[in-house]
Amino acid sequence: MIETKKLSAGYGKLQILFEVDVGVRKGEITTIVGPNGSGKSTFLKTLFGLTTIYSGKIYYKGEDITNVPPYQKTCLGIAYLPQTNNVFANLTVEENLKMAGYTVPDEELKDRVDLALSVFPEIQGLLKRKAGTLSGGQRQFLAMATALVRKSELLMLDEPTAQLSPKLAETIFNKIVELRDDYGLTILLVEQNAKRALEISDRGYMLISGRVAFEGKARDLLEHEKFQSYFLGLVEVE
Ligand SMILES: Nc1ncnc2c1ncn2[C@@H]1O[C@H](COP(=O)(O)OP(=O)(O)OP(=O)(O)O)[C@@H](O)[C@H]1O
Numbered sequence: 253m254i255e256t257k258k259l260s261a262g263y264g265k266l267q268i269l270f271e272v273d274v275g276v277r278k279g280e281i282t283t284i285v286g287p288n289g290s291g292k293s294t295f296l297k298t299l300f301g302l303t304t305i306y307s308g309k310i311y312y313k314g315e316d317i318t319n320v321p322p323y324q325k326t327c328l329g330i331a332y333l334p335q336t337n338n339v340f341a342n343l344t345v346e347e348n349l350k351m352a353g354y355t356v357p358d359e360e361l362k363d364r365v366d367l368a369l370s371v372f373p374e375i376q377g378l379l380k381r382k383a384g385t386l387s388g389g390q391r392q393f394l395a396m397a398t399a400l401v402r403k404s405e406l407l408m409l410d411e412p413t414a415q416l417s418p419k420l421a422e423t424i425f426n427k428i429v430e431l432r433d434d435y436g437l438t439i440l441l442v443e444q445n446a447k448r449a450l451e452i453s454d455r456g457y458m459l460i461s462g463r464v465a466f467e468g469k470a471r472d473l474l475e476h477e478k479f480q481s482y483f484l485g486l487v488e489v490e
Contacts, residue, residue, distance in 0.1 A: 253278040253406055253438045254299065254330075259308035261298040268294045269462045271308065276406070277455070281432050281439040283470065285446035285479075286459035292442040293335070295459065296408045299440075300325055300332040312406075331404035335411045338395035341384030345375055345394055348383050352398035361401075368397040371430065389420040396427060400435065407431065408440045421445060425452050450474045 255275045262268040268291045276282045284292050297303050299310060301322045310318045312328060320328070339348050349368060353361040369376050372393040378386065383394060392412050399407050409428070413421035429452050431437040443449035450456050453470035458479065466476065473479050 253313065254440070255311045256299070257309045257311070259298065259310065260306045261294065261303045261308075262306070263294075263303060267306065267462070268303075269298060272459070272462070272464055274457055274464065274467075276438060276440050278438050279432065279436055280454035281428060281441060281452060281470075282455045282457070283441045283443055283446070283449040283453040284457045284459055285443065285449065285473075286465070290459045291462040292459055293410050294462075296332060296334075296410050296440070296442055299408060300330065326402070326404075329403070329405035330408070331399040331402060331406065332408045333392075333395045333399065333410065333412065335414055339383040339386075339391055339398070342382060344380055344382055345386070346379040348394055348398055349401050352401040364401045364403070368400040371400060371427070371435075372397045388414075389416050389424070392416070392424060393427070396431070399437075400431075404437070406438045406440065410442050411444055412441070413443065413445055421448070425449070428452060447474065 253276050256272055258271040258273060260267060260270055272295060274295070284295060286292050294303060298305060301320065305318060309316055312330065317325065317328070340351065343351065349365045350361065353364050356364065374393050375390060375397060378390060383391060386394065413424050416424065425448060428439055428441065432439055441449055441453065450470040450473055455468070456470040456473040457467045458465045458473065466473070
């Protein structure tokens with residue numbers, strides 16, 4: 253679905269990613285884990301076109317989209333949900349949902365909003381509330397719901413469970429699984445809660461200092477000695 257080939261990128265002259273090869277398969281959940289500052293968020297930003305690319309390529313459905321600007325990527329079906337500022341704070345929940353489908357005819361927009369609300373009933377009673385007044389979890393639900401209204405095919409989520417209670421985080425993980433299983437979305441996830449994220453994932457990548465340290469089936473990664481050691485803090489990963 254989306255694939256990078258030897259992708260090197262950063263901010264201005266500050267290089268963060270070094271020849272990163274990642275492949276995200278259609279209909280799967282792929283998770284990127286790694287220590288703080290290893291470049292996980294930068295990788296998502298780079299895929300969406302928000303950093304400086306020095307070399308390498310990004311392919312989406314086989315097409316080279318390395319130099320395609322963010323708004324066109326949205327039109328291609330790519331949704332990027334950053335950790336914060338992922339909704340319009342000054343608009344109501346309802347306005348956010350309608351904005352996501354502003355090019356869609358009214359009748360169809362209504363169907364899409366109804367569908368999004370059936371997946372995220374948590375925001376059904378909040379339609380007239382300004383999005384800026386929502387809790388972190390409710391805002392995350394709304395952000396994911398707007399991707400459904402837009403009919404995005406690839407959803408890139410940057411730490412969607414950050415600062416949420418364990419119970420709410422679990423609900424978010426369940427929604428992500430639902431989006432894959434019931435709506436066929438392809439998901440690329442960056443998560444601090446690496447263990448739980450890999451448990452719901454098909455494939456995983458570990459990024460260390462801007463390089464892919466290892467990759468594989470999520471289950472294999474969970475059982476990988478290096479991974480276990482790293483996350484249990486038993487040994488240093490080189
Ligand atoms: N806008 C920016 N300008 C310059 N440097 C940045 C910018 N954003 C991030 N960085 C730097 O890029 C490096 C990688 O950061 P990034 O946020 O991608 O890591 P991460 O793996 O997502 O970390 P975390 O788990 O802490 O969110 C860090 O050294 C960070 O300071």
